Amino acid sequence: xxxxxxxxxxxxxxxxxxxxxxxxxxxxxxxxxxxxxxxxxxxxxxxxxxxxxxxxxxxxxxxxxxxxxxxxxxxxxxxxxxxxxxxxxxxxxxxxxxxxxxxxx
Amino acid sequence: xxxxxxxxxxxxxxxxxxxxxxxxxxxxxxxxxxxxxxxxxxxxxxxxxxxxxxxxxxxxxxxxxxxxxxxxxxxxxxxxxxxxxxxxxxxxxxxxxxxxxxxxxxxxxxxxxxxxxxxxxxxxxxxxxxxxxxxxxxxxxxxxxxxxxxxxxxxxxxxxxxxxxxxxxxxxxxxxxxxxxxxxxxxxxxxxxxxxxxxxxxxxxxxxxxxxxxxxxxxxxxxxxxxxxxxxxxxxxxxxxxxxxxxxxxxxxxxxxxxxxxxxxxxxxxxxxxxxxxxxxxxxxxxxxxxxxxxxxxxxxxxxxxxxxxxxxxxxxxxxxxxxxxxxxxxxxxxxxxxxxxxxxxxxxxxxxxxxxxxxxxxxxxxxxxxxxxxxxxxxxxxxxxxxxxxxxxxxxxxxxxxxxxxxxxxxxxxxxxxxxxxxxxxxxxxxxxxxxxxxxxxxxxxxxxxxxxxxxxxxxxxxxxxxxxxxxxxxxxxxxxxxxxxxxxxxxxxxxxxxxxxxxxxxxxxxxxxxxxxxxxxxxxxxxxxxxxxxxxxxxxxxxxxxxxxxxxxxxxxxxxxxxxxxxxxxxxxxxxxxxxxxxxxxxxxxxxxxxxxxxxxxxxxxxxxxxxxxxxxxxxxxxxxxxxxxxxxxxxxxxxxxxxxxxxxxxxxxxxxxxxxxxxxxxxxxxxxxxxxxxxxxxxxxxxxxxxxxxxxxxxxxxxxxxxxxxxxxxxxxxxxxxxxxxxxxxxxxxxxxxxxxxxxxxxxxxxxxxxxxxxxxxxxxxxxxxxxxxxxxxxxxxxxxxxxxxxxxxxxxxxxxxxxxxxxxxxxxxxxx
Ligand SMILES: Cc1cc2nc3c(=O)[nH]c(=O)nc-3n(C[C@H](O)[C@H](O)[C@H](O)COP(=O)(O)OP(=O)(O)OC[C@H]3O[C@@H](n4cnc5c(N)ncnc54)[C@H](O)[C@@H]3O)c2cc1C
Ligand code: HEM
Ligand code: SF4
Ligand code: SF4
Numbered sequence: 001x002x003x004x005x006x007x008x009x010x011x012x013x014x015x016x017x018x019x020x021x022x023x024x025x026x027x028x029x030x031x032x033x034x035x036x037x038x039x040x041x042x043x044x045x046x047x048x049x050x051x052x053x054x055x056x057x058x059x060x061x062x063x064x065x066x067x068x069x070x071x072x073x074x075x076x077x078x079x080x081x082x083x084x085x086x087x088x089x090x091x092x093x094x095x096x097x098x099x100x101x102x103x104x105x
Numbered sequence: 106x107x108x109x110x111x112x113x114x115x116x117x118x119x120x121x122x123x124x125x126x127x128x129x130x131x132x133x134x135x136x137x138x139x140x141x142x143x144x145x146x147x148x149x150x151x152x153x154x155x156x157x158x159x160x161x162x163x164x165x166x167x168x169x170x171x172x173x174x175x176x177x178x179x180x181x182x183x184x185x186x187x188x189x190x191x192x193x194x195x196x197x198x199x200x201x202x203x204x205x206x207x208x209x210x211x212x213x214x215x216x217x218x219x220x221x222x223x224x225x226x227x228x229x230x231x232x233x234x235x236x237x238x239x240x241x242x243x244x245x246x247x248x249x250x251x252x253x254x255x256x257x258x259x260x261x262x263x264x265x266x267x268x269x270x271x272x273x274x275x276x277x278x279x280x281x282x283x284x285x286x287x288x289x290x291x292x293x294x295x296x297x298x299x300x301x302x303x304x305x306x307x308x309x310x311x312x313x314x315x316x317x318x319x320x321x322x323x324x325x326x327x328x329x330x331x332x333x334x335x336x337x338x339x340x341x342x343x344x345x346x347x348x349x350x351x352x353x354x355x356x357x358x359x360x361x362x363x364x365x366x367x368x369x370x371x372x373x374x375x376x377x378x379x380x381x382x383x384x385x386x387x388x389x390x391x392x393x394x395x396x397x398x399x400x401x402x403x404x405x406x407x408x409x410x411x412x413x414x415x416x417x418x419x420x421x422x423x424x425x426x427x428x429x430x431x432x433x434x435x436x437x438x439x440x441x442x443x444x445x446x447x448x449x450x451x452x453x454x455x456x457x458x459x460x461x462x463x464x465x466x467x468x469x470x471x472x473x474x475x476x477x478x479x480x481x482x483x484x485x486x487x488x489x490x491x492x493x494x495x496x497x498x499x500x501x502x503x504x505x506x507x508x509x510x511x512x513x514x515x516x517x518x519x520x521x522x523x524x525x526x527x528x529x530x531x532x533x534x535x536x537x538x539x540x541x542x543x544x545x546x547x548x549x550x551x552x553x554x555x556x557x558x559x560x561x562x563x564x565x566x567x568x569x570x571x572x573x574x575x576x577x578x579x580x581x582x583x584x585x586x587x588x589x590x591x592x593x594x595x596x597x598x599x600x601x602x603x604x605x606x607x608x609x610x611x612x613x614x615x616x617x618x619x620x621x622x623x624x625x626x627x628x629x630x631x632x633x634x635x636x637x638x639x640x641x642x643x644x645x646x647x648x649x650x651x652x653x654x655x656x657x658x659x660x661x662x663x664x665x666x667x668x669x670x671x672x673x674x675x676x677x678x679x680x681x682x683x684x685x686x687x688x689x690x691x692x693x694x695x696x697x698x699x700x701x702x703x704x705x706x707x708x709x710x711x712x713x714x715x716x717x718x719x720x721x722x723x724x725x726x727x728x729x730x731x732x733x734x735x736x737x738x739x740x741x742x743x744x745x746x747x748x749x750x751x752x753x754x755x756x757x758x759x760x761x762x763x764x765x766x767x768x769x770x771x772x773x774x775x776x777x778x779x780x781x782x783x784x785x786x787x788x789x790x791x792x793x794x795x796x797x798x799x800x801x802x803x804x805x806x807x808x809x810x811x812x813x814x815x816x817x818x819x820x821x822x823x824x825x826x827x828x829x830x831x832x833x834x835x836x837x838x839x840x841x842x843x844x845x846x847x848x849x850x851x852x853x854x855x856x857x858x859x860x861x862x863x864x865x866x867x868x869x870x871x872x873x874x875x876x877x878x879x880x881x882x883x884x885x886x887x888x889x890x891x892x893x894x895x896x897x898x899x900x901x902x903x904x905x906x907x908x909x910x911x912x913x914x915x916x917x918x919x920x921x922x923x924x925x
Contacts, residue, residue: 018905020616020653021660024912033912038616038628038653047912055669057912058657062595062628069657069665073559074630084559 008104022057033057043077044094111205115139118387119211125411142182155272188361210385212354222322234329251276254343261348283318293441373422375410402426438484444477520577535560544578595629614649635851662896664735674734679762680708707741721900739772747784754784756801775849796855812859823864843886
């Protein structure tokens with residue numbers, strides 16, 4: 001897996017992301033999809049599907065994986081590993097602080 | 106306490122039974138005795154070894170390390186002479202005595218030698234140059250000897266004799282097959298088929314065949330020089346192979362006081378008659394009066410024996426096997442199962458014969474089920490027939506379909522005939538080789554292989570082929586996949602059970618279903634869409650709509666495209682539009698610089714390449730309802746111009762099509778529902794190939810067809826009913842669609858659903874109301890109709906924060922070409 005270190009950045013209020021969905025944020029030159037899992041926690045991964053460039057934030061998730069909406073390949077949200085033999089995606093540290101989404105350590 | 110298990114016979118049945126016992130974690134210390142000095146090899150493959158298409162290393166099923174790994178003491182090359190049932194010991198020719206708590210006798214058969222003068226040599230068993238065809242040693246000896254000689258005679262024209270004759274051709278030039286009966290394979294083929302086979306064997310393979318040939322003497326003093334027949338004919342030869350039948354090895358059992366008739370008599374648990382602790386399995390066992398000489402029955406016997414001996418299932422019972430055989434000779438197709446001739450006047454016999462090509466096919470059908478079949482010269486339908494025969498499946502009305510591929514997709518491609526790089530899944534580009542690789546790596550369920558390779562996960566038409574390849578690659582040991590019957594992969598229940606549980610616990614949201622019905626409460630992304638559809642159908646406006654359960658298309662009411670943009674297809678009921686509507690669409694297309702405007706197959710207009718964030722504004726400007734070109738839902742009703750304008754029209758197809766679409770628009774279901782109404786049987790609107798198609802016929806009547814398809818799978822719908830009025834059509838359409846919504850599996854289109862249930866049964870339920878549920882179906886669909894809301898109205902107030910925010914990274918993506 002690739003964990004990419006980043007300086008802490010406030011992405012916006014938590015309620016921008018509905019429960020169980022994802023939204024894309026542009027952070028510097030990176031495009032990052034942030035998901036709000038139904039267990040309340042957040043995950044951040046690279047926004048572009050490495051297979052054919054699909055928008056991962058439009059994919060469906062559970063508490064483990066995101067499924068790309070274009071060809072339904074799945075990646076583990078915690079490790080970035082593909083479950084179907086695709087290249088991995090980057091994962092980023094992300095947390096909630098006082099109702100805001102903080103990307104980075 | 107660990108019990109001592111002794112197995113006599115280390116052949117295909119003995120070793121398989123031990124495997125089954127190990128698979129059930131049986132607590133035994135196991136000792137095996139085998140007369141042959143090897144581990145367990147695949148006897149069937151001796152034919153291929155002789156024919157040179159397999160080498161010795163390739164035929165082992167269990168090599169010596171398997172025995173070591175499983176703590177099995179193997180005494181290879183050691184023969185058991187006697188069993189002491191009272192002292193519970195077995196005695197071997199090497200003088201050893203081995204105690205047992207449980208004993209399994211799996212001694213198989215030996216080749217039977219007909220009484221022929223001079224066949225034996227008092228000193229060395231067979232006369233030099235004479236061979237049986239049963240063991241690896243037989244086969245090795247035969248190959249070694251045949252190499253240096255030129256002419257062979259095979260005695261016996263059954264499966265084994267034919268395979269021996271073909272195999273010998275690999276080593277010498279001149280092979281003659283002698284058969285004592287009137288035609289070849291008389292146990293499996295009727296006379297016509299036998300003669301047809303003989304012609305192919307002689308003409309295609311160049312093997313001489315003599316029937317009604319009773320061999321009486323082997324000629325030659327030190328070495329064989331020929332054989333003599335009863336009529337005095339002498340056939341010169343150097344090698345003789347005897348394949349005249351087999352006899353079960355029962356001597357040890359009989360000498361030890363066990364009940365032996367033709368074989369060792371066993372009960373339905375495979376226990377030897379009157380013995381608590383002794384079992385017998387395989388060719389040496391006689392069950393309900395039958396002896397078997399093929400491997401399929403012994404696989405079943407081994408399972409029952411293992412269930413019983415391990416206590417896993419003491420009620421397990423073997424009740425006998427239905428036999429089917431195929432000849433393993435390249436270039437000559439022969440398959441046979443069950444009866445070879447009708448037995449009563451009521452037996453239905455279907456025969457096709459084309460002597461010039463050597464093709465002969467016969468089916469015997471009794472009480473609607475396949476009771477027997479013979480195929481010579483064309484095995485393409487063998488797999489399907491064997492399956493129908495084994496499982497007594499319902500047969501197609503059109504009997505010819507069982508003998509030939511009639512139209513439709515190219516039915517049964519045989520996995521073994523496909524090259525490794527043949528593309529199986531055209532959507533995801535998965536080859537046969539890739540599928541086999543995953544199977545060989547240990548994944549033996551169809552769904553597991555589909556997950557790993559993504560084969561069959563596009564349009565799904567290749568799924569049956571994927572299944573056949575997995576089964577073939579697993580050597581007939583594909584594991585049954587419990588998940589195959591589940592409605593969605595993440596909730597372990599078939600649809601009816603799932604619906605009962607949802608009702609019982611009043612589960613109105615997708616997350617509630619996961620939490621209540623999945624052990625551990627685990628959510629599953631890939632199950633959400635199917636559950637959302639089901640819950641919406643079941644609860645209508647009581648459904649708690651968690652937006653994340655929806656696929657992106659259903660969140661934003663548009664179809665996602667390869668570059669992450671969307672397509673917008675406004676509703677155009679019955680494919681009928683107006684100049685004003687067209688102008689509006691044109692203006693919107695210009696205003697938003699729509700990259701492509703395209704007519705769809707569903708008779709409407711598609712605006713493609715729309716960024717998500719523009720969708721609400723476009724819908725507002727269009728001011729037309731959604732055409733639902735994105736969901737698993739009611740899509741369109743195509744119509745032809747019908748009686749309004751067409752010279753041939755006999756019914757007002759456009760008006761009816763519009764009325765149907767008006768009523769059932771947006772109805773969600775387990776799969777897409779595409780409909781059509783056409784004004785006469787010329788079928789310009791393609792109603793015969795729709796999920797539900799309506800055809801006007803003369804006299805003011807309307808035919809309703811269901812289960813048609815013209816996508817990757819092509820099927821003409823089945824005629825459900827002919828009715829007198831458009832109102833009837835509308836009512837029955839709703840009732841059928843509701844029955845489909847409630848009973849089809851997730852993503853099961855009507856072309857699969859209708860044949861699965863059977864058109865007669867559907868007619869009973871939907872038309873004749875034999876189950877008394879018609880009223881309930883009508884009420885349920887009415888409720889769904891009332892709950893319809895145009896989703897494009899969500900444009901005013903987004904349903905969730907950022908519903909239409911772009912998810913498109915600003916990187917370069919595959920661009921859809923822009924046409925000017
Ligand atoms: C050339 C050939 C091709 C065939 N092709 C097919 C086919 O295409 N399809 C099909 O279904 N079937 C086929 N068969 C039949 C199939 O191989 C048998 O049905 C199957 O092997 C029977 O298994 P078994 O364990 O009962 O007997 P076997 O496999 O014969 O095993 C019995 C073992 O017990 C040993 N044994 C016997 N007595 C003693 C003793 N006293 N002490 C110790 N060991 C003993 C024997 O040496 C032998 O190794 C073919 C057979 C042959 C010979
Ligand atoms: C992601 C891939 C696909 C997209 C985006 C897509 C999109 C569409 C759209 C927008 C329509 C027009 C429907 C309408 O007017 O309501 C359509 C029609 C159709 N699609 Fe697809 N489709 C896809 C995959 C498939 C596949 C895999 C098949 C075959 C199995 C298929 C078979 C058809 C057929 C036969 C029609 C014509 C329907 C008719 O005449 O009523 N499509 N498709
Ligand atoms: S669309 Fe297709 S045939 Fe189609 S590949 Fe796909 S699943 Fe296999
Ligand atoms: S189907 Fe019949 S009525 Fe309809 S357009 Fe064709 S010919 Fe005319």
